[in-house]
Amino acid sequence: MKFQTKKLYSKVKxxxxxxxxxxxxxxxxxxxxxxxxxxxxxxxxxxxxxxGLVIVAVALVFFLIxxxxxxxxxxxxxxxxxxxxxxxxxxxxxxxxxxxxLKKKRSQNNNRISIVVVGFISLVxxxxxxxxxxxxxxxxxxxxxxxxxxxxxxxPLFLALVYLAAKVNTGFKNYVNNQKINEAKEFAAYISxxxxxxxxxxxxxxxxxxxxxxxxxxxxxxxxxxDSKGLLKNISSETNYRxxxxxxxxxxxxxxxxxxxxxxxxxxxxxxxxxxxxxxxGEYVGIKFIVPDADNYSWLSIGRLRAVHTNLVFWAxxxxxxxxxxxYIVPMVSxxxxxSIKNGWKALIAVNAAMxxxxxxxxxxxxxxxxxxxxxxxPIMAVWAYGLLLTVINFIKTIAKxxxxxxxxxxxxxxxxxxxxxxxxxxxxIPMGQDGIGETIVQGYxxxxxxxxxxxxxxxxxxxxxxxxxxxxxxxxxxxGVLAFWSQILFYxxxxxxxxxxxxxxxxxxxxxxxxxxxxxxxxxxxxxxYLMTMRGSWSKISNSYSLPFFFVGIIYYFTGSFQxxxxxxxxxxxxxxxxxxxxxxxxxxxxGIITFLLFGSIYAIVPRLTGKEPPQLGVGAHFWLxxxxxxxxxxxxxxxxxxxxIMWAEGKPFIDSVVLxxxxxxxRAIGGxxxxxxxxxxxxxxxxxxxxxxxVDVKEKAFEIINQNLEANSVEPKI
Numbered sequence: 001m002k003f004q005t006k007k008l009y010s011k012v013k014x015x016x017x018x019x020x021x022x023x024x025x026x027x028x029x030x031x032x033x034x035x036x037x038x039x040x041x042x043x044x045x046x047x048x049x050x051x052g053l054v055i056v057a058v059a060l061v062f063f064l065i066x067x068x069x070x071x072x073x074x075x076x077x078x079x080x081x082x083x084x085x086x087x088x089x090x091x092x093x094x095x096x097x098x099x100x101x102l103k104k105k106r107s108q109n110n111n112r113i114s115i116v117v118v119g120f121i122s123l124v125x126x127x128x129x130x131x132x133x134x135x136x137x138x139x140x141x142x143x144x145x146x147x148x149x150x151x152x153x154x155x156p157l158f159l160a161l162v163y164l165a166a167k168v169n170t171g172f173k174n175y176v177n178n179q180k181i182n183e184a185k186e187f188a189a190y191i192s193x194x195x196x197x198x199x200x201x202x203x204x205x206x207x208x209x210x211x212x213x214x215x216x217x218x219x220x221x222x223x224x225x226x227d228s229k230g231l232l233k234n235i236s237s238e239t240n241y242r243x244x245x246x247x248x249x250x251x252x253x254x255x256x257x258x259x260x261x262x263x264x265x266x267x268x269x270x271x272x273x274x275x276x277x278x279x280x281x282g283e284y285v286g287i288k289f290i291v292p293d294a295d296n297y298s299w300l301s302i303g304r305l306r307a308v309h310t311n312l313v314f315w316a317x318x319x320x321x322x323x324x325x326x327x328y329i330v331p332m333v334s335x336x337x338x339x340s341i342k343n344g345w346k347a348l349i350a351v352n353a354a355m356x357x358x359x360x361x362x363x364x365x366x367x368x369x370x371x372x373x374x375x376x377x378x379p380i381m382a383v384w385a386y387g388l389l390l391t392v393i394n395f396i397k398t399i400a401k402x403x404x405x406x407x408x409x410x411x412x413x414x415x416x417x418x419x420x421x422x423x424x425x426x427x428x429x430i431p432m433g434q435d436g437i438g439e440t441i442v443q444g445y446x447x448x449x450x451x452x453x454x455x456x457x458x459x460x461x462x463x464x465x466x467x468x469x470x471x472x473x474x475x476x477x478x479x480x481g482v483l484a485f486w487s488q489i490l491f492y493x494x495x496x497x498x499x500x501x502x503x504x505x506x507x508x509x510x511x512x513x514x515x516x517x518x519x520x521x522x523x524x525x526x527x528x529x530x531y532l533m534t535m536r537g538s539w540s541k542i543s544n545s546y547s548l549p550f551f552f553v554g555i556i557y558y559f560t561g562s563f564q565x566x567x568x569x570x571x572x573x574x575x576x577x578x579x580x581x582x583x584x585x586x587x588x589x590x591x592x593g594i595i596t597f598l599l600f601g602s603i604y605a606i607v608p609r610l611t612g613k614e615p616p617q618l619g620v621g622a623h624f625w626l627x628x629x630x631x632x633x634x635x636x637x638x639x640x641x642x643x644x645x646x647i648m649w650a651e652g653k654p655f656i657d658s659v660v661l662x663x664x665x666x667x668x669r670a671i672g673g674x675x676x677x678x679x680x681x682x683x684x685x686x687x688x689x690x691x692x693x694x695x696x697v698d699v700k701e702k703a704f705e706i707i708n709q710n711l712e713a714n715s716v717e718p719k720i
Contacts (some may be wrong), residue, residue, distance in 0.1 A: 184702035247544050247617050261610045263344045265691060267324025268603055270352055271317050272687050278312030279677050281305050286673040289666040299363045307362050307375040314373060316355040321599045322458045323391055326414050328606055329465045330395045333410055334402035343390045350387035354380050371443035378429040385425050392418035409481040413461025420453035437504050444496035452492040459598045466605050467534055470547050476533035484523040491519035498569040517569035524562040531555045546620050550601030557593030582642030585635040592631055607690045615686040623682040630675025633668055641665030
């Protein structure tokens with residue numbers, strides 16, 4: 001058997017090498033002095049990219065087969081070892097509970113496999129096989145129809161290869177775990193024999209050593225420590241990550257209904273999925289600002305894709321994420337079980353179905369052309385609203401069953417946000433009074449209330465719970481929270497029309513919106529003070545926390561972005577900034593810098609408590625910095641370019657000059673958007689690591705589990 005496995009191992013190596021040599025000429029395509037391009041009229045690089053991806057996938061599959069064959073051979077060699085020598089390593093690392101099990105067994109009778117590093121084969125440099133004569137660009141592979149056909153063939157082929165690689169990897173893991181289970185059974189049988197169990201005296205001695213603890217002052221003495229020179233500060237243990245602060249593992253979560261845990265994880269997982277889809281659409285729209293003729297399909301036009309992007313990141317990513325957080329927080333602060341988990345699943349299905357159908361309908365040209373952020377037609381949004389209605393009824397009934405005397409401030413914000421968004425959505429889609437200037441008034445109301453009284457209101461409520469929880473200290477001032485709650489309701493509900501200053505709207509209505517925008521300084525200032533004062537004295541916790549860096553950035557953007565919104569509302573500034581790219585930068589500062597960063601922090605605060613698994617420390621750091629730096633690259637150039645564009649308009653310059661002016665700033669927008677998009681891929685990977693079910697088998701733990709089961713079975717008295 002061992003000989004056959006080695007023979008198979010050699011054959012797979014030979015086949016892999018042959019395939020790579022076969023594809024090698026395809027990688028050494030020709031170049032000219034003009035280089036290789038990915039555009040259709042210069043398709044050599046495009047074809048090479050497709051071939052390269054196929055080779056990577058094929059190589060991955062064969063290397064997984066090599067890995068399986070090699071480890072199979074290793075297991076066969078392990079079986080030939082002497083069992084006593086093999087099991088002795090487990091006997092040298094017993095804990096107290098395992099020692100008690102061995103003692104019971106005596107009285108009754110009277111690591112993981114090393115990981116094979118799989119690397120990708122480097123692609124052959126393009127400079128190989130260069131031609132002296134110019135390459136023929138008008139060949140068969142230059143035709144758009146041929147390229148499209150190749151892409152359509154490549155997509156299922158590549159997905160099939162990836163699926164095959166995943167199945168091979170899963171089969172390998174299952175094989176390894178089965179081998180470990182068999183080894184655990186053999187080890188359990190080995191230590192079930194009395195002569196293989198150490199004597200009680202030896203076991204007691206080992207247990208005594210394990211339970212030995214030094215006194216707190218045995219190494220430090222009885223004197224009070226004094227550091228008069230201030231030499232010691234922020235002392236922490238050394239970790240493997242020398243360039244990163246060590247992260248504090250999540251506190252063991254309180255007991256939560258497993259069904260509720262599953263529901264929350266599905267909400268958050270679906271939200272991350274929609275973030276990836278929505279931001280991928282936004283990434284493509286940003287690229288089309290630089291390359292507007294990238295395609296000529298109506299389904300992929302900027303007008304349709306931009307609406308898909310905004311609706312998915314608003315009503316799918318942000319909304320579903322907020323709903324999932326609410327299902328965690330509302331029962332927790334109410335100290336009562338959720339009223340109906342079944343209705344929670346109905347709401348999840350309704351919102352996801354509405355977003356899927358809504359995105360397809362917009363791309364197909366079926367939309368409500370009446371205003372921004374409400375492009376999805378009303379029958380689809382009615383299903384979406386049904387999901388939110390089920391949720392708020394669920395929350396209200398849960399709060400009604402609370403065992404606490406007061407309703408915590410988080411539940412104030414969360415429930416109120418659902419009530420407001422249902423009212424706002426109803427007014428936005430009812431056609432009455434939406435003729436002419438009336439539609440403009442409704443659009444301003446809908447657009448601003450959706451942001452301030454749904455996304456902002458609900459996330460502030462989430463922050464009132466999670467920020468104190470992560471800091472392990474109470475909120476600084478309950479009164480400031482109440483002030484922020486009522487003042488935001490008073491001022492935010494009248495500021496929508498500040499988007500239509502100098503329009504045909506009544507002058508008094510514009511003035512009311514500007515006054516309300518200034519009044520928003522009250523809830524913003526009181527809320528920011530409340531959060532920052534809660535963090536006072538705990539700044540050192542930010543560096544060793546997964547969620548607090550995101551919360552801190554969200555709080556800073558809450559203050560700066562909201563003050564920026566007030567500054568934009570004045571007539572003098574509105575004249576320059578409105579309808580320019582400055583407004584796009586502001587919307588991303590609020591919806592991404594505030595809402596999305598708070599959602600990121602909330603996910604890293606809650607998911608580890610629900611699953612008991614930490615995210616990769618480097619992954620969280622990469623996610624944070626890619627998102628933050630990307631947001632800076634996105635917003636700052638657009639604010640600068642938007643200001644210059646507005647000044648050009650005010651000076652009466654030709655419109656096309658402002659378009660040419662924005663070229664470099666749109667390039668920075670595309671770069672920043674790409675970094676943000678990459679951070680979402682990292683987030684999806686981190687979510688996978690936190691939610692992935694554990695399949696690794698610990699041989700020693702499994703062996704003692706078998707022994708305990710045997711002891712319990714033998715201890716049952718026979719029936720007479």
